[in-house]
Amino acid sequence: MNIPFAVRTRAGVFKGHLFPCDVSDEIWLAMPVDLGINMLGSMIYCEMPVDSDVGGDPVTDMEVGDVAYWPEASAICLFFGPTPLSGTDGKPVSPYPVVRIGRLEGDCSALGMSGDGSTMHLYKDL
Secondary structure (H helix, E strand, O other): OOOOEEEEEOEEEEEEEEEEOHHHHHHHHHOEEEOOEOOOOOOEEEEEEOOOOOOOOOOOEEEEEEEEHHHHEEEEEEEEEOOOOOOOOOOOOOEEEEEEEEOOOOOOOHHHHHOOOEEEEEEOOO
16 A cells, blocks of 8 residues: 655645655655755755665656655655656756655656755655
8 A cells, every 4th residue: 555645845845646655655754844945956855864665667758747765875855857868858857866656646746846955844644
């Protein structure tokens, strides 16, 4: 069963779900949590170390709305548009291999207005 969550930034509230896996469970149990936003094109990544084995298949080609975990940076990532490595199709490409752990629902393009260095509130959407 997917795990509901929401993200609040100064750009608004964005709902999504995490796929069932050890990393998702650990992130969900840590909620609510405030995280510092780092932006790379249309990708937000926030440091959030986990103790669980990340598992899954590492990939770099993403879709708008994907939520991923970046093991080397111990970071949760939100993809909402093109990144610096995107091709002409505009699909996000992660700079390093990440593991998909969830999806955002609906239009998440406004995440671009969240602001590098600002705060993201990650919480359970019960």
